[in-house]
Amino acid sequence: MARKVETHTTGEESEAHLQALRAQIDKLDLQILELLNKRASIATQIGKVKLNQGGEVFSAAREEEVLANVLAAHKGPLPEVTIKAIFRELISGSRAVQKVTRIAFLGPEYSYSHLAALQRFGEAVAYNRTGSIAAVFEEVARKHADYGVVPLENSTDGRIADTLDMFIRMPQIKICAEIRLRVHHHLLANCQQTEIRRVYSKAQALSQCRNWLSKNLPHATLHEVSSTADAARLVLSEPNVAAVASRQAAVRYGINILYHNIEDSPFNETRFAVIGLTDSARTGHDKTAMMFQISHTPGALADVLVIFKAQKINLTWIESFPYREAKGEYVFFIDFDGHREDPKVKRALAAMEEVCDSVHVLGSFPQARADDE
Numbered sequence: 001m002a003r004k005v006e007t008h009t010t011g012e013e014s015e016a017h018l019q020a021l022r023a024q025i026d027k028l029d030l031q032i033l034e035l036l037n038k039r040a041s042i043a044t045q046i047g048k049v050k051l052n053q054g055g056e057v058f059s060a061a062r063e064e065e066v067l068a069n070v071l072a073a074h075k076g077p078l079p080e081v082t083i084k085a086i087f088r089e090l091i092s093g094s095r096a097v098q099k100v101t102r103i104a105f106l107g108p109e110y111s112y113s114h115l116a117a118l119q120r121f122g123e124a125v126a127y128n129r130t131g132s133i134a135a136v137f138e139e140v141a142r143k144h145a146d147y148g149v150v151p152l153e154n155s156t157d158g159r160i161a162d163t164l165d166m167f168i169r170m171p172q173i174k175i176c177a178e179i180r181l182r183v184h185h186h187l188l189a190n191c192q193q194t195e196i197r198r199v200y201s202k203a204q205a206l207s208q209c210r211n212w213l214s215k216n217l218p219h220a221t222l223h224e225v226s227s228t229a230d231a232a233r234l235v236l237s238e239p240n241v242a243a244v245a246s247r248q249a250a251v252r253y254g255i256n257i258l259y260h261n262i263e264d265s266p267f268n269e270t271r272f273a274v275i276g277l278t279d280s281a282r283t284g285h286d287k288t289a290m291m292f293q294i295s296h297t298p299g300a301l302a303d304v305l306v307i308f309k310a311q312k313i314n315l316t317w318i319e320s321f322p323y324r325e326a327k328g329e330y331v332f333f334i335d336f337d338g339h340r341e342d343p344k345v346k347r348a349l350a351a352m353e354e355v356c357d358s359v360h361v362l363g364s365f366p367q368a369r370a371d372d373e
């Protein structure tokens with residue numbers, strides 16, 4: 001028969017037990033610290049090799065592989081989200097010991113573009129906020145920034161026209177990674193709900209909360225401003241005003257959150273592109289983005305789609321966009337599974353050259369995980 005375990009402990013014994021456990025944590029922390037710095041020293045050496053080869057510090061493909069290795073081996077008890085956050089900052093620091101990466105985004109701080117950039121690049125980065133999506137492209141083209149973060153599409157509102165327009169204007173800009181950001185909107189105000197007369201936000205954010213706002217604030221008028229962070233700032237300078245913005249903006253500007261998660265769709269997500277001057281190496285879980293033009297003849301688009309069907313390539317996105325240089329002309333944007341170096345993708349691209357007026361690959365890049373996946 002098993003012996004009865006004595007569970008009763010005195011206050012002194014339990015205090016001693018606590019101290020012993022904390023001593024174990026102190027010891028482990030020093031070991032972790034040593035390992036972190038060892039890893040950073042190796043990253044410094046990698047940086048020198050890459051510099052000699054003329055390569056870039058940031059490798060979306062390698063970062064994806066590092067994270068996939070770690071997550072595959074992870075058994076808990078720490079939540080996966082914690083492991084991802086730790087490794088995000090670790091890799092961010094490993095890049096910084098090689099070279100400080102400069103990232104341009106559509107500001108101000110704590111806009112959703114900024115949150116997406118932080119999610120992908122972490123804190124050890126020189127962030128450069130700009131006033132427009134066009135300026136993000138220009139900063140990258142002029143090499144004032146190594147990479148830029150621009151919104152591509154939202155699950156509720158669809159494409160971001162300014163970004164697609166810039167890809168047409170600046171075909172030298174490539175997509176080297178994508179970021180999927182779950183977008184949660186909150187109602188920020190420093191007055192009572194019944195006192196709110198005006199609600200400020202970016203057009204897309206107002207549209208993504210349309211039903212909630214009309215149901216809960218039927219007497220308030222809605223006003224578009226250039227960013228959700230600008231909207232938050234207006235709450236500080238005007239009376240009886242609310243903003244639809246992020247939790248981070250509420251913290252940054254010291255505003256109360258009256259309601260959390262007021263977006264109409266529970267799956268509200270924005271997909272961002274990381275843009276640069278080169279795209280990404282193959283990982284085996286990649287996507288390719290491209291734009292093409294076809295003649296105005298019956299079946300021209302079907303001829304293109306049939307190529308993807310024949311090669312068994314899954315299309316993940318398609319948009320037609322007016323071509324501003326010529327009336328009535330359109331540019332098609334598509335994303336599909338696979339890397340431009342995969343044999344079946346190469347065959348599809350060669351076949352497209354035959355049937356399209358113009359074909360331009362925007363880049364191949366690792367498929368992003370959703371930030372809550």
Ligand SMILES: O=C(O)C(=O)C[C@]1(C(=O)O)C=C[C@@H](O)C=C1
Nearest residue numbers: 046057058059062063066091094
């Ligand atoms: O493997 C590299 O190329 C590194 O520079 C190391 C490292 C990392 O910390 O794991 C850092 C930056 C790169 O973007 C990819 C990976």
